[in-house]
Amino acid sequence: MTDIAEDASPAPRRRWRRVADVALLAALLLLLAVAALRGWDTTAYLVVVLQTAGPIVVVGLVLLAAAALLLRRWAVSVPVVAAAVVALVVAAPAWSSSTRPKVDPDLTVMSANLHEGHANPLQIMDAVRYHAVDVLVLVEVTPEAVSDLEDAGARTYFPQRVGRASEGVVGTLLLSRYPLTERDAGVSPAGDSLQPDVDVTTPVGRVRLRAVHPPPPLQGRTDAWHAALTSLTSWVHEQPTTEPLLLAGDFNASSGHPVYRRLADGLVDAQVAAGRGWVRTWPFEGRRIPPYVALDHQLSRGLVVVDAGQVALNRTDHAAVWASYSLSTER
Numbered sequence: 001m002t003d004i005a006e007d008a009s010p011a012p013r014r015r016w017r018r019v020a021d022v023a024l025l026a027a028l029l030l031l032l033a034v035a036a037l038r039g040w041d042t043t044a045y046l047v048v049v050l051q052t053a054g055p056i057v058v059v060g061l062v063l064l065a066a067a068a069l070l071l072r073r074w075a076v077s078v079p080v081v082a083a084a085v086v087a088l089v090v091a092a093p094a095w096s097s098s099t100r101p102k103v104d105p106d107l108t109v110m111s112a113n114l115h116e117g118h119a120n121p122l123q124i125m126d127a128v129r130y131h132a133v134d135v136l137v138l139v140e141v142t143p144e145a146v147s148d149l150e151d152a153g154a155r156t157y158f159p160q161r162v163g164r165a166s167e168g169v170v171g172t173l174l175l176s177r178y179p180l181t182e183r184d185a186g187v188s189p190a191g192d193s194l195q196p197d198v199d200v201t202t203p204v205g206r207v208r209l210r211a212v213h214p215p216p217p218l219q220g221r222t223d224a225w226h227a228a229l230t231s232l233t234s235w236v237h238e239q240p241t242t243e244p245l246l247l248a249g250d251f252n253a254s255s256g257h258p259v260y261r262r263l264a265d266g267l268v269d270a271q272v273a274a275g276r277g278w279v280r281t282w283p284f285e286g287r288r289i290p291p292y293v294a295l296d297h298q299l300s301r302g303l304v305v306v307d308a309g310q311v312a313l314n315r316t317d318h319a320a321v322w323a324s325y326s327l328s329t330e331r
Helices: 002-008 010-039 045-070 074-094 121-130 143-151 222-238 258-264
Strands: 107-113 135-139 160-164 172-176 180-184 197-202 205-212 245-250 296-301 304-311 320-326
Touching (some): 010 045, 045 222, 121 143, 135 205, 135 245, 172 205, 296 320
Parallel strands (some): 107 135
Antiparallel strands (some): 160 172, 197 205, 245 296
């Protein structure tokens, strides 16, 4: 009886090992399948949503590699660890600052999605003062939100303004301490958000600034979302490279979307340049999942990023993003 029990005892362990191997490999294949969607330029709603999951895939691969090693599943550990290393290498540039020179900034810009005007105005103005913001780009700004911001001190802090507040999600307003010259009101024929195009005249030079707020990739509207980002990419390519250019706002897209990567190609993402790592600007207020993806960006050309960051705000599902720039190309 003893010999039979001893002979049978390895069988459950072998079954458990097979189950562990299958589970680890299935999880690996699932994460790799989601990661592979990064290269598919499409308007298919489910794919567009899954393309935002890149940061989750990186975290998942690292946790999966740790689990494989802790369980001592050495054969399975090889592909899992290799996939985790590749993911970390791809994510590494966001953690390693290549700029942030020791110079004083010439221009600080903050952008915030007010979530149909509901964002806390006192928090916004506190962040504006703390970061010495020169230009504030507001999307989904309503007349009531403007009134609340003015009560919080925006009228005296920002003497210049371009754009228009509106009910719902289409209002966009630029507030500035420096003179603003409107080039284009940025009115969409489709009735989407305003995306004004202005010149900001700082004490040391002029910067072309475009507010950005394409429609979100909601089910049934992904074609409009893709078209808006493609149009914005064409607009960037049409602009002369001799003048500093800055795009700021809620792009409703992340680096997991090929259409966004085409737009960002040749431009500098302030958060990446400042080495801010895993930047999460959505979703915040009122969501059942924690923030995991950056949909709000500042992309520039002909400017040097001095520093950048994010500010979480109450009563809005987006974090505000800010960046400071030097207009000098010498570091």
